[in-house]
Amino acid sequence: MSAGAKILFVDRDGTLIEEPADQQIDAYEKFRLVPGAIAALRRCVEAGYELVMVSNQDGLGTPSFPEETFSGPQQLLLDILAGEGVRFREILIDRSLPAENAPTRKPGTGLVRHWLASDALDRARSAVIGDRETDLEFARNLGLRGFRLGAQCTWPDIAHALLAAPRRAQIARATRETRIEVEVDLDRATRPAVATGLGFLDHMIEQLGVHGGFALALRCSGDLHIDEHHTVEDSALALGQALREALGDRRGIGRYGFLLPMDESLAQVALDLSGRAHFTFDGRFPREQVGALPTELVPHFFRSLADALGATLHLSVRGDNAHHMVEACFKAVGRSLRDALRRDGDTVPSSKGTLA
The missing domain is CATH 3.40.50.1000 (HAD superfamily/HAD-like)
Structure with missing residues (x-):
C-alpha cells in the first residue's frame, strides 16, 4: 500500500x-x-x-x-x-x-x-x-x-x-452525497480533465493543474439537486488526499510556494507542504455567486484542500470583480503548488528529518 x-x-x-x-x-x-x-x-x-x-x-x-x-x-x-x-x-x-x-x-x-x-x-x-x-x-x-x-x-x-520514481496517486471517494475519482501525476503536465457538474468550479480546479504544472483528472457526481456544498467540499478533500498520497514522505520537494495578480485583483498565497493542516483566509467577494459556484464556498474549498493535503495555506484576495478574484485565488494557489511540489534534491526539507 x-x-x-x-x-x-x-x-x-x-x-x-x-x-x-x-x-x-x-x-x-x-x-x-x-x-x-x-x-x-x-x-x-x-x-x-x-x-x-x-x-x-x-x-x-x-x-x-x-x-x-x-x-x-x-x-x-x-x-x-x-x-x-x-x-x-x-x-x-x-x-x-x-x-x-x-x-x-x-x-x-x-x-x-x-x-x-x-x-x-x-x-x-x-x-x-x-x-x-x-x-x-x-x-x-x-x-x-x-x-x-x-x-x-x-x-x-x-x-x-x-x-526519481514517479509521484502518482489515484483516489476513489464515495459518500452518501458524492462519488469522486481523482488522478494526479506530479511529474507530468497535461491538460486537466475536470467534471464536477459545476462549470465554474471545473474551470477553477483546472487552474490548479495548469498553473501547478501537474497532471490532474477529477470526476465528481454529487447531490447538486440539494446544493453545491458537498460537491465543492468533497472535490477539495479528494484532490488534497491524492496530492498527499503522491507526495509520499515529501522527500526532495521545494516545500514552500508563494503569489498572483489578475487584472484589478490580487491574490497572495503563502504555502508550506509541512504535513500539518492550517488555513487562513482574508478577503470579501462583491458577489454571492459566480456561475453556479457560491463564493462563500471558495475559502471552504481551500480549507478542505489544506486539511486533506496536510498543508499550511494562507490566502488573501482583494479586487472589484468576483470572477477575477476567485480565479486569481485558484491560479495563485496553483503557482504556489508548482514551486512547492517541484523536486529539489533527495532529502526531506526539514531540520527534524520528517514532514508530518
Whole structure:
C-alpha cells in the first residue's frame, strides 16, 4: 500500500558481494564488494527505504558449506555496511538445494510470505534488486519492480531510478452525497480533465493543474439537486488526499510556494507542504455567486484542500470583480503548488528529518 514502508529486497552474492567462480563465498579471500553498492544503498536509506536481504545459500549448514565458513564473511559484510549507515531490517536466508524446489527458495516467495500478507508494504515504491533472472522472476511473483545488476544496469543507475520514481496517486471517494475519482501525476503536465457538474468550479480546479504544472483528472457526481456544498467540499478533500498520497514522505520537494495578480485583483498565497493542516483566509467577494459556484464556498474549498493535503495555506484576495478574484485565488494557489511540489534534491526539507 502507498502508506506502507518502502522496502528493497536485496540479493547478496553477485549483488552486494562479487560472486566467485564456484558461487560460494566461504572464505575471506573470496570477499569483494560490488562497486557502487554502498554509496547507492546509503542514498536509498537516506531517502526512506528499508532493506531486506533475501539470499539463496545452497546447502548452508551441510558438510559442503559449513555454517562457520559462511558466518565470518557475512558478518564482515554487515559490519562494513553498518559503518556506512546501511542496515538491514531483516536477513532472510534459504539453505535448500536447487533440486529440492523449496517454496522458500527464490524465485519462490515463501521467505517473504509475511510481507505478502501484510498491509505494511508500499508496493508502488518497493523493489527487488539482484543479479540473476530468478531475481526478476522473484520480483514479478511479489508484484514489484525488479532491477538486474549488470553491465547495462549499475548500482548508480538503480539508485537514480528509485529516487526519481514517479509521484502518482489515484483516489476513489464515495459518500452518501458524492462519488469522486481523482488522478494526479506530479511529474507530468497535461491538460486537466475536470467534471464536477459545476462549470465554474471545473474551470477553477483546472487552474490548479495548469498553473501547478501537474497532471490532474477529477470526476465528481454529487447531490447538486440539494446544493453545491458537498460537491465543492468533497472535490477539495479528494484532490488534497491524492496530492498527499503522491507526495509520499515529501522527500526532495521545494516545500514552500508563494503569489498572483489578475487584472484589478490580487491574490497572495503563502504555502508550506509541512504535513500539518492550517488555513487562513482574508478577503470579501462583491458577489454571492459566480456561475453556479457560491463564493462563500471558495475559502471552504481551500480549507478542505489544506486539511486533506496536510498543508499550511494562507490566502488573501482583494479586487472589484468576483470572477477575477476567485480565479486569481485558484491560479495563485496553483503557482504556489508548482514551486512547492517541484523536486529539489533527495532529502526531506526539514531540520527534524520528517514532514508530518
